[in-house]
Amino acid sequence: MNWVANNLPLILQRTGDHLAIAVPAIILSFVISIPIGWVAHHYRWSRGTVLTSIGLLYAIPSLPLFIVIPLIVGTGLRSPVNLVVGLTLYGIALMVRSTADALGSVDSNVEQSASAVGFSAWQRFWRVDLPLAGPVLLAGIRVVSVSTVSLTTVGAVIGISSLGSLFTDGFQRNITAEIYTGIVMTILVALVLDLILVMIGRALMPWIGAVSPRRAARNARAARRSGEVTA
Amino acid sequence: MIEFRSVTKKFPDGTVAVRDFDLVIPSRKTTVFVGSSGSGKTTLLRMINRMVDPTSGSISIDGEDTSTLEPVALRRRIGYVMQNSGLLPHFKVIENVATVPILNGVPRRRAHQEALTLLDTVGLDRSLADRYPSQLSGGQQQRVGVARGLAADPNILLMDEPFGAVDPIVRAELQVELIRLQRDLDKTVVFVTHDIDEAFLLGDQVVILETGGLIAQVGSPSEIMAAPTNEFVANFIGAERGKRALSIRSTGSGDILVDSSGRAAGILVAPTAPDAE
Ligand SMILES: Nc1ncnc2c1ncn2[C@@H]1O[C@H](COP(=O)(O)OP(=O)(O)O)[C@@H](O)[C@H]1O
Ligand SMILES: [Mg+2]
Numbered sequence: 119m120n121w122v123a124n125n126l127p128l129i130l131q132r133t134g135d136h137l138a139i140a141v142p143a144i145i146l147s148f149v150i151s152i153p154i155g156w157v158a159h160h161y162r163w164s165r166g167t168v169l170t171s172i173g174l175l176y177a178i179p180s181l182p183l184f185i186v187i188p189l190i191v192g193t194g195l196r197s198p199v200n201l202v203v204g205l206t207l208y209g210i211a212l213m214v215r216s217t218a219d220a221l222g223s224v225d226s227n228v229e230q231s232a233s234a235v236g237f238s239a240w241q242r243f244w245r246v247d248l249p250l251a252g253p254v255l256l257a258g259i260r261v262v263s264v265s266t267v268s269l270t271t272v273g274a275v276i277g278i279s280s281l282g283s284l285f286t287d288g289f290q291r292n293i294t295a296e297i298y299t300g301i302v303m304t305i306l307v308a309l310v311l312d313l314i315l316v317m318i319g320r321a322l323m324p325w326i327g328a329v330s331p332r333r334a335a336r337n338a339r340a341a342r343r344s345g346e347v348t349a
Numbered sequence: 350m351i352e353f354r355s356v357t358k359k360f361p362d363g364t365v366a367v368r369d370f371d372l373v374i375p376s377r378k379t380t381v382f383v384g385s386s387g388s389g390k391t392t393l394l395r396m397i398n399r400m401v402d403p404t405s406g407s408i409s410i411d412g413e414d415t416s417t418l419e420p421v422a423l424r425r426r427i428g429y430v431m432q433n434s435g436l437l438p439h440f441k442v443i444e445n446v447a448t449v450p451i452l453n454g455v456p457r458r459r460a461h462q463e464a465l466t467l468l469d470t471v472g473l474d475r476s477l478a479d480r481y482p483s484q485l486s487g488g489q490q491q492r493v494g495v496a497r498g499l500a501a502d503p504n505i506l507l508m509d510e511p512f513g514a515v516d517p518i519v520r521a522e523l524q525v526e527l528i529r530l531q532r533d534l535d536k537t538v539v540f541v542t543h544d545i546d547e548a549f550l551l552g553d554q555v556v557i558l559e560t561g562g563l564i565a566q567v568g569s570p571s572e573i574m575a576a577p578t579n580e581f582v583a584n585f586i587g588a589e590r591g592k593r594a595l596s597i598r599s600t601g602s603g604d605i606l607v608d609s610s611g612r613a614a615g616i617l618v619a620p621t622a623p624d625a626e
Binding site for chain 1: 422435437
C-alpha cells in the first residue's frame with residue numbers, strides 16, 4: 119500500500135497512457151467494422167468468406183503482430199500507434215461478426231415498412247437499421263472493450279508504456295505491490311469503460327425498456343378499457 | 350385511378366404470385382382485395398408503390414406508368430399501413446407520424462405540429478405523442494399507423510390487413526373509424542383483408558381473389574352478394590350458409606329474418622331513401 123501511495127503520479131500516468139491506446143482502438147474497431155459488417159450482412163455470398171477471414175485475424179499472436187506492424191505502417195517500434203493499429207485489428211476481428219449479427223437482428227417487418235413509407239436505402243441504414251441494431255452492437259463493443267483493455271498491456275513487453283508497464287517493471291525490480299497495482303488498475307479501467315459504454319447505450323437507445331413488459335400489459339389493458347372505447 | 354394491365358409477378362424462386370392481372374381501381378373509392386392467405390393480395394398491393402416490381406405487364410396511376418417513376422419518391426406520396434402497424438419502435442409516436450413529411454423536407458417543428466392534428470383525426474389522445482410504440486395497445490398502434498399513412502396527405506392509401514392483429518371489438522371500432530375517415534378525406538383506398546365481412550363493410554369495390562391473383566369476381570358488395578359468379582365465390586362469401594342466408598319466418602307477433610341455423614337475425618323494414626354516400 120505504501121508503494122501505491124508513493125507512486126500515485128506514476129499510476130495515473132500509466133493509466134492515461136493505457137487509455138490513450140485502448141480508447142482510440144475501441145472507437146476505430148467500432149467504426150471500421152460497420153461497413154465491413156454491412157457488406158457481410160448484405161451480400162449473402164460474402165458472409166462466410168468475410169466473417170471467417172476477418173475472424174482469423176484474432177488468431178495472429180499479438181507479440182509478433184506488434185513487431186510486424188511498425189514495418190508495414192512505418193512507425194517506430196516503440197510508438198503507441200503500432201499498438202493502436204494492432205488492437206484495432208483484433209477489435210475488428212471480433213466486431214465485424216457482431217455488426218453483421220446486429221444488422222441481421224433488425225425486424226424485417228420494420229425494415230420493409232420503413233422502405234414502404236419512403237426511406238431511401240441510405241436513410242434507412244442510418245435512421246432505422248443502425249439504431250435498431252444498437253443492442254447487439256452494444257453487446258459486441260463491450261466485449262471488444264474488455265479485450266482491448268486487457269491486450270493493451272502486452273505492449274509493455276516491447277516497451278510501449280501502459281498499465282502493463284507496471285507488471286514488467288514490478289517483475290524486473292521484484293516489487294509485488296506494483297504488479298498487483300497493474301492488475302487491479304487494468305480491471306478497474308475495463309470496468310469503468312464498460313460502465314461508460316452501457317451509459318452511452320442507455321442515452322442513445324431511450325426506447326429500450328421505456329416501459330417494463332408488465333407495465334406495458336397494464337397500460338394496454340387500461341387503454342382497452344377506457345381510451346379505446348371512448349376514443 | 351390505378352390501372353393494372355396484364356400484370357404478372359413471378360418471384361425468383363419460381364412462385365407465380367400474380368398471373369395476367371387486369372383491374373381498374375377507381376379514384377376516391379375504397380377497393381378491397383379479399384382472398385385467403387397466399388392468394389397474392391400483398392404482392393398486388395406492393396406493386397402499386399413499387400415495393401415489388403411486376404415481371405411483366407404495367408401499372409399506371411392516373412395514366413402515368415409507375416415503372417417510369419422513381420420508387421422512393423413514389424412511396425412518399427402513397428400512404429402505406431400494414432399489419433402490426435410497422436411503426437418504427439425507436440421513434441416516438443409523434444416522430445412516427447411525422448416521418449414522411451420530414452423525409453419530404455418539411456421542417457421538424459411544423460411536421461410535429463401537423464402530426465398532433467393527425468392524432469386528433471384518428472382519435473388518439475395527444476398525450477400519447479411522446480410514447481414509444483411499445484407503450485401503446487395494439488389498437489392504438491394501428492391508429493398511429495393510419496395517422497402516419499395520412500401524414501403526407503397522399504391521394505392513395507394502401508392498407509395491408511391493417512386490423513388483422515387486433516381483437517374483434519377493437520377491430521370493429523377501427524373499421525367504423527376508417528369509414529368515417531374515408532367519408533371526410535376521400536382518398537383512393539386499396540385495402541387488403543382475408544375477412545369477407547370486413548371486405549363487404551369497407552369496400553365500394555370488392556375484388557375476390559383465388560390463388561395466383563386470379564380474379565374470381567369484382568363488384569360492389571351488393572352485386573357480389575346478390576349474384577356470386579361461381580361456386581368458389583358463393584362458398585367464400587358464405588352465401589349458402591350461416592348468417593348471410595336469411596329467410597323470413599312468420600311468428601305470432603310479425604315476420605322476422607332468421608339465418609340458416611334458425612337464429613333471429615333481424616326484421617324486415619320498408620326501404621329507406623338511398624343514402625347520399
Ligand atoms: N418475396 C417472395 N419470394 C417468393 N415467394 C413469395 C414472395 N412473396 C410472396 N411470395 C409467394 O407469393 C404468393 C402470394 O403471396 P402474397 O402476395 O403475400 O399473398 P397474400 O398477401 O394474399 O397472403 C405466396 O405463394 C407467397 O408464398
Ligand atoms: Mg399478405
